[in-house]
Amino acid sequence: MMRADAARNLDAVLRTGARLLAEDPSASMATIAAEAGVDRRTVYRRFPTREALLTAVFQAKLDSAERVMDEARLEEAPVAVALHRYVEGIVPVTRRWPVDTRRMMRADPAARPRMEELSARLDRFVRRMIEEGPLRTGVPLTWARATLDHLIDTAARQTPALDPPQAADLVVDTLLNGLGRR
Structure with missing residues (x-):
């Protein structure tokens, strides 16, 4: 079971990633992390590439x-x-x-x-x-x-x-x- 804060962070990354990648398919993982309000390492731990994030x-x-x-x-x-x-x-x-x-x-x-x-x-x-x-x-x-x-x-x-x-x-x-x- 995922901790509540980890679930919130994941949801924020996925939603922000969906929005930013829809607007600009070349949006960087750092931009997505910053916009989602999480550390870039948090994003990379879960999604090693932009393609992995997009797949999610x-x-x-x-x-x-x-x-x-x-x-x-x-x-x-x-x-x-x-x-x-x-x-x-x-x-x-x-x-x-x-x-x-x-x-x-x-x-x-x-x-x-x-x-x-x-x-x-x-x-x-x-x-x-x-x-x-x-x-x-x-x-x-x-x-x-x-x-x-x-x-x-x-x-x-x-x-x-x-x-x-x-x-x-x-x-x-x-x-x-x-x-x-x-």
């Missing part, structure tokens, strides 16, 4: 996204309920872990299968939204999925003043009324 950030993002999907109950809950739960949960994940998933897929081979599985789960849910409603039949899965992803990204990154429930309300309303059944 990617895994933390994937862990968080997986928890959100599980809690949203995408397969079991009524579609509208699952959609709202998913968006409300994934907006804070996107804000907390702003690293680019395309970069994650290239930089961390271990992340690729996990990312593909999470993406497949979301594709199955979007297909369910089309098959069961509330999305119109005939809307291409790829279009509906891209629209959902874009709305979430917009809510998370471009409207940070919205709290997660407000962001979920807006995303769900926009998705369902923009692609909803006529």
